[in-house]
Amino acid sequence: MSPVRRLIPHDTSVVANLARQHLAHHAMKEPLVCDDFDRREFERTLSRVSDPIWVREASGVIRGHLFGATMADGDGEQVTWTGPDGWSFDYEDDLDGLLKVALPYWREEGSSTHIVWSPAGSETEAWVQRGYSPFSVRAALAIEEKDPPTIRSEFNGDLTIRHGTLDDLDTALQFDLLIDASHGVDTATLSEQQRSSNTKHLTETLEDPETLYYILELDGVPIAQCITFPLPSLRGTHDGTIYLSDIAVAEGMRNRGYGRYLVRAVLNDALAQGYAYAEVRWRLTNLPGQMLWSSMGFHPIYAQLRRQIND
Ligand SMILES: CC(C)(COP(=O)(O)OP(=O)(O)OC[C@H]1O[C@@H](n2cnc3c(N)ncnc32)[C@H](O)[C@@H]1OP(=O)(O)O)[C@@H](O)C(=O)NCCC(=O)NCCS
Numbered sequence: 001m002s003p004v005r006r007l008i009p010h011d012t013s014v015v016a017n018l019a020r021q022h023l024a025h026h027a028m029k030e031p032l033v034c035d036d037f038d039r040r041e042f043e044r045t046l047s048r049v050s051d052p053i054w055v056r057e058a059s060g061v062i063r064g065h066l067f068g069a070t071m072a073d074g075d076g077e078q079v080t081w082t083g084p085d086g087w088s089f090d091y092e093d094d095l096d097g098l099l100k101v102a103l104p105y106w107r108e109e110g111s112s113t114h115i116v117w118s119p120a121g122s123e124t125e126a127w128v129q130r131g132y133s134p135f136s137v138r139a140a141l142a143i144e145e146k147d148p149p150t151i152r153s154e155f156n157g158d159l160t161i162r163h164g165t166l167d168d169l170d171t172a173l174q175f176d177l178l179i180d181a182s183h184g185v186d187t188a189t190l191s192e193q194q195r196s197s198n199t200k201h202l203t204e205t206l207e208d209p210e211t212l213y214y215i216l217e218l219d220g221v222p223i224a225q226c227i228t229f230p231l232p233s234l235r236g237t238h239d240g241t242i243y244l245s246d247i248a249v250a251e252g253m254r255n256r257g258y259g260r261y262l263v264r265a266v267l268n269d270a271l272a273q274g275y276a277y278a279e280v281r282w283r284l285t286n287l288p289g290q291m292l293w294s295s296m297g298f299h300p301i302y303a304q305l306r307r308q309i310n311d
Pocket of ligand 1: 247255260261281282295
């Protein structure tokens, strides 16, 4: 098997080129992915990172690379992250060689899980065959003006949308519990510490001047929410992308078109503010979330896959 070794300064431009080619290939097939890639900046990043970057070499030619950053996740568990530019390989044999060295290293560091971002679609296959399970997707849409869907007359009442403020913190906390529940969290068992951390996080969100909090009300009662903010520069994201998150509809009000109604209004508002693209994420276990976003035209551009590595 060809050798796998740590990256040395001499390799950085070759590895930057591999990452660029890998991303450009994806962007060529998927117009919702931006192919901007600052090679010099990427080379500087490669030379600065402290976690190891491995390269696979065959007959003196580098044929792939793998980088993972190990850090604590939201629950305090050590996990290792690999972004879309953190890997490349010519042949699956190269991926096997890289993983054979990287996985024991991360395990030794105390990491329980390897989380990797891959272009959505056929490129996930190589990972799936190596025990990785698709967990969530990043999906995008080029925004076009459209009318909000019609709500059936027995449900439409007096529908209004307003921007929430810190005064709506209790409403935001209620909807937050619904989102937790959709992720399989038993909200009755949340500790005091988790509840106060949620309150702190939502307070910061509502105070953030770049964040907009949309509340849909039916006859003056909040029945749905959505939060938006400009997406900071991420690999593959076009300039002028708005991120939609925390969509939730009150239980008992679902499957009546309110989710789509609010999202459509939010997208029209984003277009009026000058945004051209929108992005969302959903977990693959969340069927209603996936159905909502897909029915609005969002299309997966990256998939997140996970593999338990401490067993
Ligand atoms: C996801 C959610 C916001 C959808 O809101 P909603 O008001 O029920 O959605 P709508 O009635 O506008 O329907 C939107 C689409 O989703 C589909 N859908 C809604 N609930 C569904 C369910 N339980 N199962 C399958 N599909 C569902 C609808 O069929 C509809 O598609 P269609 O019109 O093409 O048939 C709502 O289920 C919710 O609040 N869930 C908890 C929070 C959450 O999971 N947020 C999403 C995080 S990604």
